[in-house]
Amino acid sequence: MSALPVAAPPRPRRGPAPEPRRRLEVAPSRAQRRARPRLLPALVTIGGIGVILLAQLLLSIVLANGAYQISTLQSQKHDAVLQQHALSETLDLYASPQHLAANAEALGMVASGSALYLDAKSGAVAGTASTPGGSLLGSGDHVGNVLLSGTSIVTPTGTTTTTPDAGTGGTGSSPQDPGLLPSPTTH
Numbered sequence: 001m002s003a004l005p006v007a008a009p010p011r012p013r014r015g016p017a018p019e020p021r022r023r024l025e026v027a028p029s030r031a032q033r034r035a036r037p038r039l040l041p042a043l044v045t046i047g048g049i050g051v052i053l054l055a056q057l058l059l060s061i062v063l064a065n066g067a068y069q070i071s072t073l074q075s076q077k078h079d080a081v082l083q084q085h086a087l088s089e090t091l092d093l094y095a096s097p098q099h100l101a102a103n104a105e106a107l108g109m110v111a112s113g114s115a116l117y118l119d120a121k122s123g124a125v126a127g128t129a130s131t132p133g134g135s136l137l138g139s140g141d142h143v144g145n146v147l148l149s150g151t152s153i154v155t156p157t158g159t160t161t162t163t164p165d166a167g168t169g170g171t172g173s174s175p176q177d178p179g180l181l182p183s184p185t186t187h
Contacts, residue, residue: 099148106153 093099113130 093148093151096148099151099153102148103154 110133113132115127116129117126118124119126
């Protein structure tokens with residue numbers, strides 16, 4: 001065996017054994033137990049607040065996106081209105097009597113002769129007839145339209161040609177002549 005000494009059994013103590021220390025706690029009443037915060041309602045409340053904040057954030061993003069779309073559409077509407085006005089002015093220009101007369105003459109139409117009138121009471125014809133022919137464009141009846149210079153005129157073959165300078169007015173006077181106003185020929 002070994003040369004180590006063997007431990008002796010413990011000796012019994014001669015006095016009373018010390019009592020174990022008791023920890024005293026106040027037992028909670030039912031009201032106190034109910035008053036304690038519970039974890040589940042707290043988590044539900046915090047989760048609800050998070051959902052509300054997230055919904056508010058998404059709503060503001062959607063509203064901002066809608067505002068940008070409205071702004072873009074208003075800009076496009078403004079551009080479309082400007083284009084409509086420009087096209088309306090062009091349509092008015094092409095519907096002018098000078099342009100219509102130039103197109104009619106380019107297609108082969110001629111001015112009518114003098115008119116005959118029928119008297120309803122007697123049934124007699126008044127006036128003298130003349131043969132149709134000639135051109136209304138150079139007759140002095142029209143005021144020159146400078147806006148029509150360079151516009152296209154339809155030809156019988158379906159092609160278009162550009163008009164000459166339309167700056168000369170009714171009596172052959174140019175708009176630069178200060179004393180003369182072009183006017184139609186009257187009887």
